[in-house]
Amino acid sequence: AQKVTQAQTEISVVEKEDVTLDCVYETRDTTYYLFWYKQPPSGELVFLIRRNSFDEQNEISGRYSWNFQKSTSSFNFTITASQVVDSAVYFCALSEASNDMRFGAGTRLTVKP
Amino acid sequence: KAGVTQTPRYLIKTRGQQVTLSCSPISGHRSVSWYQQTPGQGLQFLFEYFSETQRNKGNFPGRFSGRQFSNSRSEMNVSTLELGDSALYLCASSYPSGGRNEQFFGPGTRLTVL
Numbered sequence: 001a002q003k004v005t006q007a008q009t010e011i012s013v014v015e016k017e018d019v020t021l022d023c024v025y026e027t028r029d030t031t032y033y034l035f036w037y038k039q040p041p042s043g044e045l046v047f048l049i050r051r052n053s054f055d056e057q058n059e060i061s062g063r064y065s066w067n068f069q070k071s072t073s074s075f076n077f078t079i080t081a082s083q084v085v086d087s088a089v090y091f092c093a094l095s096e097a098s099n100d101m102r103f104g105a106g107t108r109l110t111v112k113p
Numbered sequence: 114k115a116g117v118t119q120t121p122r123y124l125i126k127t128r129g130q131q132v133t134l135s136c137s138p139i140s141g142h143r144s145v146s147w148y149q150q151t152p153g154q155g156l157q158f159l160f161e162y163f164s165e166t167q168r169n170k171g172n173f174p175g176r177f178s179g180r181q182f183s184n185s186r187s188e189m190n191v192s193t194l195e196l197g198d199s200a201l202y203l204c205a206s207s208y209p210s211g212g213r214n215e216q217f218f219g220p221g222t223r224l225t226v227l
Contacts, residue, residue: 045218100169103156
């Protein structure tokens with residue numbers, strides 16, 4: 001069965017600090033997809049990144065970077081030089097062949113000025 | 114392109130009533146998925162529709178149902194409402210189909226059951 005664990009419930013940092021959000025997943029499939037979404041206070045989930053199980057390359061997009069490691073079943077998300085606008089709840093999600101998406105519990109990030 | 118729209122944004126109902134929520138996907142997207150978000154259970158998958166057919170269903174009772182129209186718009190219905198159905202209901206669309214592709218979410222419908 002698929003499962004996503006985001007052990008960090010809440011993280012608080014000061015602006016310009018780097019912060020890493022952890023995501024550990026469980027799956028029996030060899031083909032699967034991993035996602036990160038951001039949910040700002042407005043409530044709408046915003047897509048950040050998608051990775052398939054055959055692509056272990058790390059990704060960098062501006063201040064955001066993702067580290068996918070199949071050996072540890074982890075897909076961690078790092079924000080460099082955090083800003084107040086990064087404050088949100090971040091969700092990691094996993095999808096197998098069945099198409100439904102299983103979300104982690106989310107990590108609430110607060111960036112203080 | 115316009116994003117995913119959901120109506121209504123807020124809804125208050127009483128126990129035992131039924132409710133219908135609507136979702137219009139991004140133009141060209143044929144897959145619509147529904148999720149329930151609550152503080153206790155988090156984000157849970159309800160069902161996915163593709164080309165007017167339900168392709169996948171989560172672990173929810175039969176009181177939760179949905180449908181999709183030929184223009185890809187989708188509705189979700191909850192009958193005999195219970196207090197525990199109070200939640201944010203999110204709709205997401207994707208092309209061509211659900212979980213394997215990035216899903217684009219609407220703003221949600223906040224349902225309160227009194």
